[in-house]
Amino acid sequence: METLKRKAPDGPAPAGNASPLKAPRADAAEPPARTTLAAAEPIACVHDVSYPEGCDAAASASRVLAGGAEGSEPAKKFPFPLDPFQAEAIRCLDNGESVMVSAHTSAGKTVVALYAIAMSLRNQQRVIYTSPIKALSNQKYREFKEEFSDVGLMTGDVTIEPNASCLVMTTEIWRSMQYKGSEIMREVAWVIFDEVHYMRDRERGVVWEESIVMAPKNSRFVFLSATVPNAKEFADWVAKVHKQPCHIVYTDYRPTPLQHYVFPSGGDGLYLVVDEKGKFREDSFQKALNALVPASDGNKKKENGKWQKGIVAGKSSEESDIFKMVKMIIQRQYDPVILFSFSKRECEFLAMQMAKMDLNEDDEKANIETIFWSAMDLLSDDDKKLPQVSNMLPLLKRGIGVHHSGLLPILKEVIEILFQEGLIKCLFATETFSIGLNMPAKTVVFTNVRKFDGDRFRWLSSGEYIQMSGRAGRRGIDQRGICILMVDEKMEPSTAKMMLKGSADSLNSAFHLSYNMLLNQMRSEDGDPEKLLRFSFYQFQADRALPDLEKQIKELESDRNSMVIEEEESLKDYYDLLQQYKSLKKDVRDIVLSPKHVLPFLQPGRLVRILCGTDESATFSIDENVSWGIIINFEKVKSNGEDRRPEDYDYRVDVLTRCSVSKDSSGKKTMKIIPLKQRGEPVVISLPLSQIDGLSSIRMYIPKDLLPVEARENTLRKVEEVLSRFAKDGVPLLDPEEDMSTIKIFSESYQKNRSSGGLI
Numbered sequence: 223m224e225t226l227k228r229k230a231p232d233g234p235a236p237a238g239n240a241s242p243l244k245a246p247r248a249d250a251a252e253p254p255a256r257t258t259l260a261a262a263e264p265i266a267c268v269h270d271v272s273y274p275e276g277c278d279a280a281a282s283a284s285r286v287l288a289g290g291a292e293g294s295e296p297a298k299k300f301p302f303p304l305d306p307f308q309a310e311a312i313r314c315l316d317n318g319e320s321v322m323v324s325a326h327t328s329a330g331k332t333v334v335a336l337y338a339i340a341m342s343l344r345n346q347q348r349v350i351y352t353s354p355i356k357a358l359s360n361q362k363y364r365e366f367k368e369e370f371s372d373v374g375l376m377t378g379d380v381t382i383e384p385n386a387s388c389l390v391m392t393t394e395i396w397r398s399m400q401y402k403g404s405e406i407m408r409e410v411a412w413v414i415f416d417e418v419h420y421m422r423d424r425e426r427g428v429v430w431e432e433s434i435v436m437a438p439k440n441s442r443f444v445f446l447s448a449t450v451p452n453a454k455e456f457a458d459w460v461a462k463v464h465k466q467p468c469h470i471v472y473t474d475y476r477p478t479p480l481q482h483y484v485f486p487s488g489g490d491g492l493y494l495v496v497d498e499k500g501k502f503r504e505d506s507f508q509k510a511l512n513a514l515v516p517a518s519d520g521n522k523k524k525e526n527g528k529w530q531k532g533i534v535a536g537k538s539s540e541e542s543d544i545f546k547m548v549k550m551i552i553q554r555q556y557d558p559v560i561l562f563s564f565s566k567r568e569c570e571f572l573a574m575q576m577a578k579m580d581l582n583e584d585d586e587k588a589n590i591e592t593i594f595w596s597a598m599d600l601l602s603d604d605d606k607k608l609p610q611v612s613n614m615l616p617l618l619k620r621g622i623g624v625h626h627s628g629l630l631p632i633l634k635e636v637i638e639i640l641f642q643e644g645l646i647k648c649l650f651a652t653e654t655f656s657i658g659l660n661m662p663a664k665t666v667v668f669t670n671v672r673k674f675d676g677d678r679f680r681w682l683s684s685g686e687y688i689q690m691s692g693r694a695g696r697r698g699i700d701q702r703g704i705c706i707l708m709v710d711e712k713m714e715p716s717t718a719k720m721m722l723k724g725s726a727d728s729l730n731s732a733f734h735l736s737y738n739m740l741l742n743q744m745r746s747e748d749g750d751p752e753k754l755l756r757f758s759f760y761q762f763q764a765d766r767a768l769p770d771l772e773k774q775i776k777e778l779e780s781d782r783n784s785m786v787i788e789e790e791e792s793l794k795d796y797y798d799l800l801q802q803y804k805s806l807k808k809d810v811r812d813i814v815l816s817p818k819h820v821l822p823f824l825q826p827g828r829l830v831r832i833l834c835g836t837d838e839s840a841t842f843s844i845d846e847n848v849s850w851g852i853i854i855n856f857e858k859v860k861s862n863g864e865d866r867r868p869e870d871y872d873y874r875v876d877v878l879t880r881c882s883v884s885k886d887s888s889g890k891k892t893m894k895i896i897p898l899k900q901r902g903e904p905v906v907i908s909l910p911l912s913q914i915d916g917l918s919s920i921r922m923y924i925p926k927d928l929l930p931v932e933a934r935e936n937t938l939r940k941v942e943e944v945l946s947r948f949a950k951d952g953v954p955l956l957d958p959e960e961d962m963s964t965i966k967i968f969s970e971s972y973q974k975n976r977s978s979g980g981l982i
Contacts, residue, residue, distance in 0.1 A: 267307035267473040272457040298340035307473040314469040321469040322445040327692025347411035354420040414444040427732035450729040478695030487710035488515025557647040559665040564673040566626040581621030581647040621647040656690040665704040666694040684724025733760035833915035851879030904934035
């Protein structure tokens with residue numbers, strides 16, 4: 223086991239680039255510098271306000287400027303000078319008006335929440351604090367309990383003092399209380415929504431909209447959010463729904479400046495790509511990409527992104543990178559460090575690679591063991607034997623932790639406490655750790671630059687990067703925070719610049735109807751589904767977009783009316799002929815694809831041309847007119863009763879083709895057929911005969927087992943090779959008369975179709 227000791231840095235960084243992992247050399251990367259920062263620039267904030275219709279804006283503004291009741295004592299005094307955005311928000315609270323605070327992670331938004339709670343308790347009012355995750359609720363409960371005694375906790379796992387004046391809960395619990403018509407609802411004066419930008423989450427974001435729309439009429443709100451460019455739009459919506467002013471206090475000030483580095487996979491150094499002044503160094507980024515060591519064929523991740531290097535494939539390479547990274551961080555006193563990964567399995571795997579490291583002293587190990595077992599004593603003897611419990615303590619004693627949603631709640635809470643106390647130096651965590659938890663580190667490492675979002679593997683968005691990188695740099699402790707991006711594939715400088723320097727994601731509605739929502743509305747005494755739809759943020763944004771859309775329509779109509787078409791009559795004749803050709807082609811296809819003609823030719827291995835969906839029940843669409851696939855099998859569809867379809871559509875063909883998989887707003891998975899050359903998944907789909915455009919005379923060998931992705935992918939690549947051979951003259955299709963021996967009735971339509979095609 224390697225016990226790592228911290229060493230003092232060797233003064234300021236050398237003039238040339240130097241590697242933190244090896245001896246300095248000219249072409250390696252430079253380490254994070256340790257120079258003294260210049261005096262901080264003035265901290266600026268923007269204060270705006272949204273008024274509902276009929277509100278006396280001037281009177282409200284004068285009250286806010288006065289700072290509440292004359293001569294009244296502040297509800298809470300803080301032992302440090304307030305930032306301008308904090309002071310502005312507190313003035314709004316003293317005036318009894320709602321406020322939205324939009325600021326960077328770790329900027330100090332919790333100060334506003336603390337003041338709102340203190341003010342409510344002083345006035346003997348009830349206040350609700352909501353958060354998106356249980357871990358944040360647990361942490362805020364501990365924090366508020368130390369500050370105020372009258373605090374309760376309500377999550378799906380535990381309920382403590384449910385009658386307290388200040389209740390901390392998840393947003394889902396708050397929504398459930400609203401639907402049930404809880405007595406607490408009538409007593410609530412203030413509702414604090416922490417991490418309200420979570421409202422844009424596709425799966426859970428609708429919970430925030432429901433909770434805000436159904437909130438008690440006389441309550442006031444505190445919205446705490448990461449930086450969002452459309453905060454004013456959100457405040458306008460709140461003002462309209464609840465007919466009360468809503469202030470916006472916005473700042474993009476970051477208390478601790480950040481330095482952003484790139485670590486190329488297989489390399490041996492860090493490359494500064496964005497300095498603390500926000501300047502992107504493109505030359506340094508190119509050097510980092512040039513130092514990227516290409517993975518061997520055995521270590522490359524597959525095109526669909528399902529195997530990530532370092533989980534199964536390329537194990538030794540990833541171990542080396544992570545081990546070198548953590549070793550450098552500890553030796554240069556850049557700990558504590560959070561290493562973000564987007565997979566629970568990968569978090570645990572990477573943590574186990576640190577088994578040879580020992581980052582703690584003996585007295586720290588003793589403290590960890592005491593804290594760990596004092597918490598685990600709450601578990602039963604059987605639960606104490608669970609692998610995640612028994613395997614975690616040895617890691618924790620070495621100063622290494624793992625945090626993700628798959629852990630027991632008590633175990634996650636212990637890890638959070640140990641990290642706060644500085645007993646965990648290296649924490650492997652998933653993205654949820656970046657949401658609200660007040661656990662900043664000196665360094666943040668991104669183990670991947672791509673993540674799976676439920677549909678596909680994609681680059682991190684700038685908003686996601688801002689949220690997670692905001693954990694770097696402890697205010698009042700570190701001069702600067704350090705962000706390290708581990709890159710294992712080539713990426714364009716524009717992509718990196720968008721990720722590292724892009725603006726925050728807009729707060730857009732993810733509202734969608736569900737059966738559960740409708741049933742809850744019908745069961746609730748004051749439930750009104752139409753009101754919920756009418757006052758949703760989704761409808762508000764749609765209404766806002768109408769004037770711009772109408773303007774675009776008028777501009778397009780004006781362009782259309784001003785167009786001058788030469789030989790318009792000839793063009794009209796061409797259009798009519800084209801429509802006639804399409805109609806005749808459909809007649810031909812309907813005859814050719816009737817079961818009595820087509821069934822003998824639906825052999826496995828035959829190439830088939832797929833038409834854009836003509837079956838209304840099909841959940842497939844095509845980007846271009848046609849795509850290609852290979853027949854695997856066909857079957858007769860069982861259909862009874864009045865809904866029985868015509869005989870022509872009683873057969874479905876299983877075709878192997880390429881699809882992009884996505885989910886709609888309701889979470890239903892759909893597949894879009896795409897050209898074979900595009901990036902997507904090889905999928906066997908069931909298509910109606912009406913979606914077949916033509917049968918090729920070419921048949922290919924297909925493997926017996928198409929369950930493995932590799933087998934399907936290899937088969938489609940062979941299909942692409944065949945198509946490329948006929949790129950000039952087109953893939954030969956079965957001739958309806960000569961090859962398929964259709965009846966004479968068909969001949970007339972077929973000849974008309976040929977002649978129409980010739981005319982076109």
